[in-house]
Amino acid sequence: MLSSCNKDFEKGLSETANTNLQIDEIVKLGFQRESIVELKKYYLVEGCYLIPKVVPKDFKGSDFKDYIKSLAIDKKAQYRTDYSVSPTVSSSIKIWVSGTIPTGGTDDWRTAVQNAINAYNNVQYVSYHLELTNSSSMANIIIQSDNGTLPDGTLASAYLPNANGNTGSSVFVNLDAMSNYPFSDSEKTYILCHELGHALGLRHSDIPGVSNPLNYLIPGTPTSDPNSIMHSIWSFHTWNDFSSDDKTALRYLFPATPTITGSGAVCSEETYTVVNGHTVILENGNGIATLTNLGGNQYKITRVGSANGKVTLKAIVGPKAANKIIDIGAPDLQLTTIEFKNSANTGGSWCSSHMGNTFEFNEFDANIVYEARLLDMFGNVVKLPRTVYPNSTQDPFGYVPIGWYTFEIKTKHSCGDSDWIGYEIEYVNCN
Numbered sequence: 001m002l003s004s005c006n007k008d009f010e011k012g013l014s015e016t017a018n019t020n021l022q023i024d025e026i027v028k029l030g031f032q033r034e035s036i037v038e039l040k041k042y043y044l045v046e047g048c049y050l051i052p053k054v055v056p057k058d059f060k061g062s063d064f065k066d067y068i069k070s071l072a073i074d075k076k077a078q079y080r081t082d083y084s085v086s087p088t089v090s091s092s093i094k095i096w097v098s099g100t101i102p103t104g105g106t107d108d109w110r111t112a113v114q115n116a117i118n119a120y121n122n123v124q125y126v127s128y129h130l131e132l133t134n135s136s137s138m139a140n141i142i143i144q145s146d147n148g149t150l151p152d153g154t155l156a157s158a159y160l161p162n163a164n165g166n167t168g169s170s171v172f173v174n175l176d177a178m179s180n181y182p183f184s185d186s187e188k189t190y191i192l193c194h195e196l197g198h199a200l201g202l203r204h205s206d207i208p209g210v211s212n213p214l215n216y217l218i219p220g221t222p223t224s225d226p227n228s229i230m231h232s233i234w235s236f237h238t239w240n241d242f243s244s245d246d247k248t249a250l251r252y253l254f255p256a257t258p259t260i261t262g263s264g265a266v267c268s269e270e271t272y273t274v275v276n277g278h279t280v281i282l283e284n285g286n287g288i289a290t291l292t293n294l295g296g297n298q299y300k301i302t303r304v305g306s307a308n309g310k311v312t313l314k315a316i317v318g319p320k321a322a323n324k325i326i327d328i329g330a331p332d333l334q335l336t337t338i339e340f341k342n343s344a345n346t347g348g349s350w351c352s353s354h355m356g357n358t359f360e361f362n363e364f365d366a367n368i369v370y371e372a373r374l375l376d377m378f379g380n381v382v383k384l385p386r387t388v389y390p391n392s393t394q395d396p397f398g399y400v401p402i403g404w405y406t407f408e409i410k411t412k413h414s415c416g417d418s419d420w421i422g423y424e425i426e427y428v429n430c431n
C-alpha cells in the first residue's frame, strides 16, 4: 500500500540544533516526531504537509515559531486547520498551473486540474469558487513540479492556509513519483482533490493528534470516515466523489448563505423560496402547520385546519442559518401587554377632559391591523369596533364620560381575526 501524499518516514533527521528546534515546534502542533521528514528546504509532515524552513514572504512576521503556530493544525476526521481561508479569498480562488508541469504526455496534469476544480465547484451549498487563471501573479494556488524535492513515495504535497486568510499557496506534484508511475487522469484528479483540500484547510481524516488540547473535529462529521478523500493513504484510488462527510466539512469551512423569502402569515398555504437551504426545517409546527419540499428551492407551508400560532422556517448550511417567523392563521395577541397614556400626563388612565388618549403595545407589529372597542362595566359595547394604531398619537374613541370601562383589542387578518383581549381602563377628569 502506498501513502497518499505519502508517508516516507524512514529517513533520519539531521542533527543540527536549528533543525531540532524547528522540529520541536512542529511536534508542538501535535504531530508525531517520526512523521516529520527533513528535506533540503522543507519539512515533510505526515508525508503531505510541506513546511518551509524559511518563513514564507506572505506571512506577517519572520519568526519560525510564530509561523508554525499560525499553521496550528489538528487531528481527528473531518479535521481542519486552525486558520480558515477568508471569504474574500474563497469566493474566487485562482489556480495557476506553472510551466514546470509539461504540456503533454503522462506528466501533463492539466486535465486533472480542471477535473478537480469542477469536482470542488460541484459541491452544493458552499461559498467558495475555484477557477483557472493564466496569470501567475493573480494565483492563490500554484500547481507546480516539486523539482525533485519530494521523496519517490510522495506523490504530491501542499501548503496549508495560514493566519493571513490565504489558501495554501502551492501544490507540488512529484512528476516522477513511484519510479515514474503513469498516473491516469482519474488518479491524478483524486490526488489533486486531496492536495487542494489541504490548501483549503482540511487535514488528514485518519491521523489522530498527539498532544493538542484543542479539538478541531468538524461538527457533524464522524471520528472515522473510510471514504474520505482526505485519508493519508493512497492505494491507487480513482476519482469518484467526495464522501458525504467531506462535503459536510467543506460546508462547515465555507458555508453558503441561506435566505428565505415569502409571506409572514399563512392562511391556508403559502410557498416560500429558500436559497442555499441545505437543511430546511419547520420549528414549532406540530399540530398547526406542515412543510412540503416542492423542489427547485420552493417549500410549501400548509395550515392545519383553523389552527393559530407561530412557526419558524429555518434554512441551515453548516454553522449558518436563516430564520423566518411566520404566523399561522390570525396573528396571536396572547403575550401582549398594554400601557395607557394621556395628554395630561397623569398616566395609567384616560382623560374625559382631554383629547390625546393613546396606548402602547410591547409587541406592536406595524404589519398587523388592530381593531378596538370599548365596553362599559356591564359588558355593553359603548364604542363600536374601529381600526386603531397602537404606539401612535391617534386617540381611539374621542370623548368618553368618566367611569370604568373595558378596552378590548384584536388583530384583523385575511386569515380571520384573533380573539378579543380586554384590559380595564378608567376615564377620569384630568383637570
Ligand SMILES: [Zn+2]
Pocket: 004, 005, 006, 047, 048, 049, 194, 198, 204, 231, 232
Ligand atoms: Zn495529505
